[in-house]
Amino acid sequence: MKVLIAGGGTGGHLFPAIALAESFLERDPANRVQFVSTRRAVDREVLSARGFSAVTIEAEGFKGQGVLNQMRALFKIPGALKQSRKIIGGFDPQLVIGVGGYISGPVVLSAWLKGLPTAIQEQNSIPGLANRLLARVVDRIFLAFARSRDFFPARKCRLTGNPVRQELRQAWEIQREAAGPVNILILGGSQGAHRVNQLLVESLRFLTPMQKDLFFIHQTGTKDESWVRQAYQDLGFNHQVAAFIHDMARAYGRADLLVCRAGAMTLAEITALGKASILIPFPFAANNHQEENARALVQVGAAEMIREADLTSELLGARIRYWSEDSQLREQLASKARELGRWQAAQEIVESCYQLVEQPQ
Numbered sequence: 415m416k417v418l419i420a421g422g423g424t425g426g427h428l429f430p431a432i433a434l435a436e437s438f439l440e441r442d443p444a445n446r447v448q449f450v451s452t453r454r455a456v457d458r459e460v461l462s463a464r465g466f467s468a469v470t471i472e473a474e475g476f477k478g479q480g481v482l483n484q485m486r487a488l489f490k491i492p493g494a495l496k497q498s499r500k501i502i503g504g505f506d507p508q509l510v511i512g513v514g515g516y517i518s519g520p521v522v523l524s525a526w527l528k529g530l531p532t533a534i535q536e537q538n539s540i541p542g543l544a545n546r547l548l549a550r551v552v553d554r555i556f557l558a559f560a561r562s563r564d565f566f567p568a569r570k571c572r573l574t575g576n577p578v579r580q581e582l583r584q585a586w587e588i589q590r591e592a593a594g595p596v597n598i599l600i601l602g603g604s605q606g607a608h609r610v611n612q613l614l615v616e617s618l619r620f621l622t623p624m625q626k627d628l629f630f631i632h633q634t635g636t637k638d639e640s641w642v643r644q645a646y647q648d649l650g651f652n653h654q655v656a657a658f659i660h661d662m663a664r665a666y667g668r669a670d671l672l673v674c675r676a677g678a679m680t681l682a683e684i685t686a687l688g689k690a691s692i693l694i695p696f697p698f699a700a701n702n703h704q705e706e707n708a709r710a711l712v713q714v715g716a717a718e719m720i721r722e723a724d725l726t727s728e729l730l731g732a733r734i735r736y737w738s739e740d741s742q743l744r745e746q747l748a749s750k751a752r753e754l755g756r757w758q759a760a761q762e763i764v765e766s767c768y769q770l771v772e773q774p775q
Contacts, residue, residue, distance in 0.1 A: 415445045415771065418505055420521035421513035422451030422468070424603065426537055426677045428460055430760075431513045433577030434535070435466060437760035440580070441768075448505050450498070450521050463660065471497040473516050491520065498524035509771050511535065512548055519544045526551045531770050535763065537576050537678035539710060540701040541565045554770055556763050558678055559710060574763050575756030576682035581663050583757075585687050588667025595629040595652065596738040599669035603677055603696075606635015606657070609722060610694055613730050614673060615645045620731030625651055628738060631668065633659045671737050671744060673730070676708035676719070682759075685716065688752030690744040692733055693719045716750035 417438055421427040428451070435447040449468035451457040461468050473494040498520045502510070510525035512518030512534040525532050532552040536545050539559035549555055549566045557563065558576040602610045611634055621628060630653045634642045639657040646653035659665050666683065672691040674680055684691050693711070695704035711717035718733065737744050 415442070415509065415768070416505060416507045417445065417447050417767075418450065418502065418507040418510045418521065418525070419447060419513060420450040420510065420518040421515045422449070422454070422457040422517055424456070424515075424677075426603070426679045427513050427515045428457060429579055429679050430535055430537055430577045430682075431511075432460070432464060432466070433579045433760045434511065434513075434763060436464075436580050437577070437764045438767075441761075441764055448501075448507070450501060450517060452515070452517055469501055471501070471517065471520060473520055494520035495524055499528070502528060502530070509533070509767055511767070512544070512552070513537075514542050514545050516544060519548060522548050522552060531767075533763075533767060533770065535577070536562055536566075537682075538562070538703040539678075539706040540703040542700060542703075554766060556766070558682065558759075559707070561706070561710075572762075572766055574766075575759035576678055577760035577763060578679075578682050578686045578757060579662075582666060582683060582687065584663035585667035588664060595627050596670045597629045597631060597668045598734065598738070599665055599672045599674070600630065600632040601659075601672065601674040601680060602633065602635060603675050603680070606633060606638055607675055607694075607696065608635070608638060610673070610675065611635075611638045611642050613694075613725060613727050615642060616727030617731035617734065618645070618649050618651055620728055621651075621735060622649075624735060624738065625649075628652070628734075630654070631659070631665050633657070633665075670741075671734070673734065676704040678703075678707055681707055681711060682756070685711070685751045686755040686757050688748045688755060690737060690747035690751070691717045692730075692737065693717050694722055694725060695719065697722045711751065711754065714750055714754070715747070716754055717747060 419431045438445045451468040453470050471494045472490055509531050512522040522532050533554040534545050534548050534552050535556040537558050539561045555566050555570045556572050556574050563571055600614055632655045636657045643655040666687050676693045676695040693708040695708050708719040712719045
């Protein structure tokens with residue numbers, strides 16, 4: 415089968431796309447997958463590291479932009495549709511899947527106009543604009559959260575969870591030293607989170623009594639890498655700081671506690687791996703979807719959530735200390751998170767896509 419997957423720009427869109435591509439190839443190595451992504455460096459770097467390539471189209475985001483940028487985005491739509499038709503004609507896919515974001519809109523719409531089977535995958539509890547619009551024309555809609563059903567035609571929906579990359583399974587094989595320090599993994603998404611970086615560094619002064627009992631693994635984003643690393647060094651904390659963590663399986667495998675945003679893919683990975691976490695939702699996410707994502711875990715005792723507006727460095731330090739000092743409490747969070755994990759999401763989506771392609775049109 416030849417499959418075209420459209421979307422990208424952030425890890426939240428790109429990683430589920432990669433998980434789907436891997437599952438298509440796992441099901442049948444003869445399958446071919448082509449990506450249509452943005453021109454952002456994260457797309458190129460992440461895809462090429464996994465042996466995938468991508469083509470791009472001239473498109474821009476619409477929601478949350480100023481009037482002039484919205485007008486520019488609108489004017490680019492005809493060109494983006496033309497480029498999408500050319501890509502589809504050249505690759506000749508049997509199925510086109512959109513994983514959200516402004517890139518997926520023109521590609522999936524062009525596929526629908528050509529009469530091809532189409533699907534979208536929605537990662538968040540509150541869908542983005544592109545998927546809400548595409549829902550009217552696509553054949554299948556794959557959901558991560560049950561709440562998303564309220565936004566889509568019920569007959570098209572399949573509740574599968576978010577696809578998780580196969581490489582993260584290796585995290586289970588990494589053995590932790592029972593007598594070692596508590597490993598705390600800080601993630602702000604694929605591009606980092608400046609405010610989380612600030613609060614975490616400021617919280618270290620409240621953790622000085624535990625200095626030798628903690629080890630920090632911190633993904634900072636490019637802009638904050640140097641000063642965050644220097645702060646750990648100045649304060650004498652054991653640390654591993656990187657702008658972007660490429661070996662996430664190892665990072666997750668070592669982690670006892672996460673401090674992170676509440677992006678949908680981060681939560682999918684936390685639950686699949688069964689990790690205790692302190693969630694700090696990004697307050698400016700579209701439709702406040704990160705807080706809604708986090709609430710799904712908090713309601714069943716699978717994570718702690720602290721809204722950024724309520725968070726201080728002292729409070730963050732206190733909560734890190736609370737969870738670090740009691741391994742049984744951490745395991746309770748981790749166990750509840752594990753109950754929500756859905757490792758089979760990608761395989762379920764791929765199987766449904768096969769059924770879609772094979773059914774009489």
